[in-house]
Amino acid sequence: MKDRLTDALRTSRADYTEIRLERTWATAIAYRGSRMEGATSALEVGGMVRCLNHGKGWGIASFTGAERIPAMVAQAHELSLAVPLDTPLRLADIPIRQADHFADLDGDVREVPLSEKRALLERLNQEMLATDRRITDSLVSYDDRVTERWIGNSDGLLIYDIKPEIRLSAGAVAREESFLERAFESWSARGGWRGVQEVDHLFRQAARRALALLGAPRVRAGTYPVILDPRLASALVHQTLGHLSEADALARRPDADELMRPGRRVGSDLMTVGDDGSASSLTGSFAFDDEGAPTQNTLLVQHGVLVGRLHTRETAARAGVRPTGSARASSFRSVPEARLSNTYLANGRGSLDDLLRGIPFGIYCCDAMGGESHLGRFSITAGWGQIIRDGQLTDTVKPMVLAGDLVETLQRVDGVAGDFRWSHLASGCSRPHSGRVPVAEGAPHIRIDGVSVGGETT
Amino acid sequence: MIAPLIELAARRTTLADAALKTDETTSLRFAGGRVVSAAVSRSQGVNLRVVAEGRMGFAGTTDDDAPALLESALTSARQGEAASVALPRPAAKPPAVQTHGARAATANLAELTALGTLVRDRLAAEHADLGILVERSIGSVRVANTRGLDAGYDVTCVTLAVEAARIRNGRRVVIGGRLAGVDLPSLVELEGLIARLRQRLAWAERDAEVPAGRHLVGFLPSALPLLLLPVEQALLGKAVLQNSSPLGRRKGARVYSELFSLRDNPLLDGRPGSRPVDDEGVPSRVVSLIQAGQVEGFLYDLETATRVGVSPTGHGRRSTFAKPQPAWTNVVVEPGASSFEELLGVVGDGLLVEGTRGAPVGNAIGGTFAQPAAVAWRVSGGEVLGLAQEVTVAGNAHDLLGRVAAVGRDAMWIGCRSAPTLVVEGVSVF
Numbered sequence: 022m023k024d025r026l027t028d029a030l031r032t033s034r035a036d037y038t039e040i041r042l043e044r045t046w047a048t049a050i051a052y053r054g055s056r057m058e059g060a061t062s063a064l065e066v067g068g069m070v071r072c073l074n075h076g077k078g079w080g081i082a083s084f085t086g087a088e089r090i091p092a093m094v095a096q097a098h099e100l101s102l103a104v105p106l107d108t109p110l111r112l113a114d115i116p117i118r119q120a121d122h123f124a125d126l127d128g129d130v131r132e133v134p135l136s137e138k139r140a141l142l143e144r145l146n147q148e149m150l151a152t153d154r155r156i157t158d159s160l161v162s163y164d165d166r167v168t169e170r171w172i173g174n175s176d177g178l179l180i181y182d183i184k185p186e187i188r189l190s191a192g193a194v195a196r197e198e199s200f201l202e203r204a205f206e207s208w209s210a211r212g213g214w215r216g217v218q219e220v221d222h223l224f225r226q227a228a229r230r231a232l233a234l235l236g237a238p239r240v241r242a243g244t245y246p247v248i249l250d251p252r253l254a255s256a257l258v259h260q261t262l263g264h265l266s267e268a269d270a271l272a273r274r275p276d277a278d279e280l281m282r283p284g285r286r287v288g289s290d291l292m293t294v295g296d297d298g299s300a301s302s303l304t305g306s307f308a309f310d311d312e313g314a315p316t317q318n319t320l321l322v323q324h325g326v327l328v329g330r331l332h333t334r335e336t337a338a339r340a341g342v343r344p345t346g347s348a349r350a351s352s353f354r355s356v357p358e359a360r361l362s363n364t365y366l367a368n369g370r371g372s373l374d375d376l377l378r379g380i381p382f383g384i385y386c387c388d389a390m391g392g393e394s395h396l397g398r399f400s401i402t403a404g405w406g407q408i409i410r411d412g413q414l415t416d417t418v419k420p421m422v423l424a425g426d427l428v429e430t431l432q433r434v435d436g437v438a439g440d441f442r443w444s445h446l447a448s449g450c451s452r453p454h455s456g457r458v459p460v461a462e463g464a465p466h467i468r469i470d471g472v473s474v475g476g477e478t479t
Numbered sequence: 480m481i482a483p484l485i486e487l488a489a490r491r492t493t494l495a496d497a498a499l500k501t502d503e504t505t506s507l508r509f510a511g512g513r514v515v516s517a518a519v520s521r522s523q524g525v526n527l528r529v530v531a532e533g534r535m536g537f538a539g540t541t542d543d544d545a546p547a548l549l550e551s552a553l554t555s556a557r558q559g560e561a562a563s564v565a566l567p568r569p570a571a572k573p574p575a576v577q578t579h580g581a582r583a584a585t586a587n588l589a590e591l592t593a594l595g596t597l598v599r600d601r602l603a604a605e606h607a608d609l610g611i612l613v614e615r616s617i618g619s620v621r622v623a624n625t626r627g628l629d630a631g632y633d634v635t636c637v638t639l640a641v642e643a644a645r646i647r648n649g650r651r652v653v654i655g656g657r658l659a660g661v662d663l664p665s666l667v668e669l670e671g672l673i674a675r676l677r678q679r680l681a682w683a684e685r686d687a688e689v690p691a692g693r694h695l696v697g698f699l700p701s702a703l704p705l706l707l708l709p710v711e712q713a714l715l716g717k718a719v720l721q722n723s724s725p726l727g728r729r730k731g732a733r734v735y736s737e738l739f740s741l742r743d744n745p746l747l748d749g750r751p752g753s754r755p756v757d758d759e760g761v762p763s764r765v766v767s768l769i770q771a772g773q774v775e776g777f778l779y780d781l782e783t784a785t786r787v788g789v790s791p792t793g794h795g796r797r798s799t800f801a802k803p804q805p806a807w808t809n810v811v812v813e814p815g816a817s818s819f820e821e822l823l824g825v826v827g828d829g830l831l832v833e834g835t836r837g838a839p840v841g842n843a844i845g846g847t848f849a850q851p852a853a854v855a856w857r858v859s860g861g862e863v864l865g866l867a868q869e870v871t872v873a874g875n876a877h878d879l880l881g882r883v884a885a886v887g888r889d890a891m892w893i894g895c896r897s898a899p900t901l902v903v904e905g906v907s908v909f
Contacts, residue, residue: 063539078515104516
């Protein structure tokens with residue numbers, strides 16, 4: 022593949038040419054209740070060529086197979102010539118490297134027979150279904166993939182790497198009389214078969230959670246002091262400040278760009294937020310992004326003030342800064358865009374107990390079940406919670422929606438604990454038309470002095 | 480590769496079928512009045528199903544290696560459940576439907592660019608920030624099996640999507656519109672799109688407050704998926720089989736308003752969702768799902784039909800890497816008799832929703848939603864007063880479709896859905 026790539030680069034007549042090739046092996050197994058929905062394996066080969074010419078825009082050609090790369094290079098060049106631009110498009114410089122980057126596959130999933138993978142999921146599923154007679158249904162899945170990637174460009178960059186990914190999802194359905202509750206847990210890793218040997222607890226946890234929600238009351242809508250568990254706190258940061266720091270999306274949204282003006286205060290002093298693709302062995306970790314730029318730890322918010330953004334080569338050149346190694350593509354079918362990797366809210370001090378102390382009545386909100394944010398407003402659904410009475414955690418409550426004005430809410434963050442934790446969810450991060458990329462989200466417990474909480478949405 | 484693949488599979492299995500799909504999509508993106516990127520994407524993928532020793536297996540690839548694909552499918556079958564399906568024989572007289580547009584297939588880059596520039600020029604006087612996407616796909620579908628079926632058809636699709644944005648009071652108001660068909664859009668269609676965008680931009684010049692509470696709400700065709708998606712999911716054979724459909728046991732019962740009728744029609748000429756056979760080779764046919772509020776049927780592929788014990792309806796859809804699933808082709812909501820003015824009169828003092836933001840959270844098939852409206856219009860005294868800012872609509876789709884107050888005659892295609900405006904009672908607005 023490397024030879025094909027370099028040969029094809031040599032044929033290009035464009036001022037700048039970039040080629041990315043991928044070969045992916047994947048397995049997917051799913052059960053619904055005790056019935057297996059399918060166990061399949063797949064092999065996918067393909068690539069993308071991007072060409073740029075002086076005074077012209079991008080010409081892009083993506084393809085399956087790897088037989089006709091020179092023809093796709095010629096087509097991308099022609100397409101670029103068909104895009105005259107008034108303002109020349111520039112790319113910020115990145116280090117020109119030639120590197121082979123071999124990751125630790127941690128038990129190469131390609132060498133594990135499908136029967137063994139199926140047996141693992143069947144056992145976990147059966148254990149979950151057997152937890153209690155009220156667990157009446159399940160939705161569980163196992164997915165693994167290994168992707169080999171080659172990136173080269175006409176400046177001489179040539180990088181090879183191999184990225185493993187493994188994911189497990191556990192969904193439990195509990196039913197008693199006319200009540201029905203669902204609970205989900207998931208896990209993913211940039212690793213292989215050895216990692217899945219330690220995730221049994223996820224399936225038991227999903228079953229226990231679904232059972233606990235049976236008969237649990239709903240929160241009465243109102244404004245309360247709340248504590249967010251690390252998973253919900255990190256999901257909120259990813260969904261709001263994280264996505265609002267992606268420079269290419271901001272370039273298309275002048276109002277969002279204004280909201281995220283560098284130097285603006287967007288949260289309390291206790292909030293420091295960053296995105297670190299270079300962190301070791303997290304789900305969103307990788308050495309080089311899909312333009313071949315090295316990844317790094319990028320500070321986005323420091324003590325509540327906006328200090329940085331995530332860039333591709335194109336957005337970095339426009340802003341006059343260095344690329345942050347954030348150009349990510351879900352596969353060879355997608356153009357690299359500025360996207361999140363491992364997004365975190367930095368650690369504070371103390372424990373959950375310290376945050377609970379002094380709250381006469383409030384809500385402990387846990388797990389993220391999705392959300393929506395638009396400019397300065399957000400809403401996010403917590404999967405479950407507990408009522409706080411006189412600083413103590415008491416009754417479990419059903420899913421609830423937290424919503425409000427983003428900056429107002431984050432300025433009311435009056436406690437950040439010192440119990441930072443990464444979450445590695447199987448869902449990853451999806452963008453319409455650009456697909457899913459694996460990410461991690463990390464945060465400690467945080468306390469917010471007043472958030473509007475609504476009843477459940479489901 | 481599909482014929483040699485089936486031949487190879489026949490030697491090792493009791494039955495096998497495969498679907499091969501090819502696609503070449505050209506996309507032009509306009510911003511600030513110019514083309515800013517041009518892209519082409521070529522793909523080919525085969526999905527293979529085998530039944531070996533009474534067990535079913537699946538595999539997919541974008542590669543050309545037939546023996547390796549067969550080995551993967553056989554490995555999958557060894558782990559698969561004991562199951563089988565009755566594969567269709569070649570149809571004596573397969574239905575005919577137009578899935579291919581000659582002008583779309585031969586249009587060059589300059590002609591596709593001209594579509595975008597025409598829209599740009601016709602909207603120049605609006606002084607809006609325009610984002611335009613022109614996309615043309617040319618492809619083919621071929622389905623073959625070990626019972627001698629070998630069916631195929633060519634497809635084209637042209638999509639024109641426009642977003643017109645204006646900043647007003649520090650907020651960006653985005654009005655969108657979209658045309659899709661198997662051939663290039665006609666001038667009449669283009670003028671219709673431009674007129675709708677102009678009218679919306681004019682309405683958006685004024686803000687209007689909406690009091691919180693329960694209102695009569697008109698869901699314009701572009702917003703109707705909010706109500707339709709839970710119903711569409713509930714009418715899939717897979718949901719019936721898994722006992723997750725609230726409609727699963729209600730065939731023959733009247734569950735919605737008599738004004739609401741819904742069918743799936745794969746045999747409409749010129750629509751991108753149309754096809755003569757499904758991805759498993761079953762001939763396409765029109766299926767009535769809801770007639771005057773009554774549940775008439777469900778959509779099945781081969782496997783769900785076999786497991787439920789009914790005939791397949793020709794709604795199997797398969798992608799390269801997944802097993803076939805029942806899926807809709809063209810969703811058609813029966814239009815009514817009301818003119819737009821009459822619909823506004825019925826809404827009286829309420830809201831018209833143009834589009835919603837974000838995906839529904841939680842249990843989608845259950846129908847409960849609370850969605851922020853991306854664009855909604857305040858209606859009072861039977862007139863559009865202006866743009867309703869920061870409005871959320873909430874309710875349950877299954878309940879609301881039981882309270883339809885009026886159906887427009889303004890049926891419009893949005894992608895693979897043809898829907899009129901539906902006015903429903905009792906929508907929570909806050």
